[in-house]
Amino acid sequence: MIILILNCRGFSIHFQLFDWSTRTVLARGDVDRIELGDSFISMEVPGRDPYHLESDCSSFGAAVALILATLTHPLEGPLSRVEQITAVGHRVVHGGERFTSSVPIDGKVIEAVRSVEELAPLHIPPNLAGIEGAMATLPGIPHVAVFDTAFHQAMPLHAYLYPLPWEWYEQHGVRRYGFHGASHCHAARRGAALLGREPALCNLVTIHIGNGISLCAVEGGCSIDTSMGLTPLEGTMMGTRCGSIDPGIPPFMMQEEQLSPRDLDRILNQRSGAAGITGLKLDRSAFLARAIAGDERCLLALEMEAYRLRKHIGGYAAALGRLDAVVFSAASGEGEWLVREKALADMACFGIRLDRERNRTARSVDREERVSADDSPVAVYVIPTDEEMVYAEEVAALLNGQG
Secondary structure, eight states: OEEEEEEEOSSOEEEEEEETTTTEEEEEEEEESTTTSSOEEEEEOTTSOOEEEEOOOSSHHHHHHHHHHHHTOTTTOSOSOGGGOOEEEEEESOOTTTOSSOEEOOHHHHHHHHTTGGGSTTTHHHHHHHHHHHHHHSTTSOEEEEETTGGGGGOOHHHHOOSSOHHHHHHHOOSOOOOOHHHHHHHHHHHHHHHTSOGGGOEEEEEEESSSEEEEEEETTEEEEESOOSSTTSSSOOSSOOOSOOTTHHHHHHHHHTOOHHHHHHHHHHSSHHHHHHSOOOOHHHHHHHHHTTOHHHHHHHHHHHHHHHHHHHHHHHHHSSOOEEEEEESOOTTHHHHHHHHTTTOGGGTBOBOHHHHHHOOTTTOOEEOBOTTOSBEEEEEEOOHHHHHHHHHHHHHTTOO
16 A cells, blocks of 8 residues: 655645555655745655755646656656555645545545635635545545544533633634644654553653644643644744733733734734744744853743743643653754753752753654653653654555545
8 A cells, every 4th residue: 555645835746655565665755846936846766865955836736746746756756657556645724623544535525624724724724725626636546534623522621612702613613723633643653662661551742843843741642732823823933933921911902003803813813922933934943052152032031932932841740640751752852952941940849850961862753762861750842743653653544434
């Protein structure tokens, strides 16, 4: 069974190709700058030199076609023909209350996802564009939607409800959904494995760090609370998103600056967080590098991020009652040591003691490592993010009748 995973984001697609019979990765890569011009594809195939090609992609459909052409390239591709692909798995950020598990994609699923577009305005449009482009290019095989929100469906009512009019929940589905589900699922599984325990016996705080950041309290392998909410805007401070703020700020600023709801939504999602504090829209690695180099605004933004992470970790430790490990999962290893060092400072009262040297030399992009002291009652791990493996597992399970 050959499974292609597509993770469609703002103007890019991250893809990964699995041979599920051997649980091996045949290829992974990215198409960047879709619809922006100067687009290109990069691909890594185990045992070969990295491949890079500049090629115009004016749409997500064109980007999917480029991925397929590259995967079947006579010299560079791992496949000889497109027909070898058995199924395609698609990351979908928001499934609302309707989708509590992965589902085969049809027209009704697409329309249901489109109906929650305003709850994830940065994510749903590229998700749908990628799905429609892939289904048009590969029409004869199953396409499966894997929802970020599904992992958090185990949250109890008291955790996911907001203290708002009950009718808002009944009529409009206003509740906490949570995101980065595949990342938290993988982090929880690996955290339990590194502890040498069954997931059902572990209490963990898992932390997904990228341009978007979220935390999850995991009890017995299940999400019981998470920092993101109705939308991916709630929670801790992020790259361009503000996270949780005083609810009185939006109406106040709308009045002061004569902002429309769409204007405000754009500011909170795209011009806030670290970008708002620094005045710079940097990728994660560049932001951390400037902070480490002493850039005052970047260092301030990092202090703010770490402080908010520390508050969430402490709150989830209280919610869980017993904490066995904190697991950081991130795609960017460079510079993340400083975030962990600041976020976990002075947390010995929670049983968390970092080993400074281990933490500074850890590189989460390519290996799993313990960065806590040997005598720390609560372990701290950093692991490579591997959401695509979770997506592939979901696709395989659904096709095998286990979904």
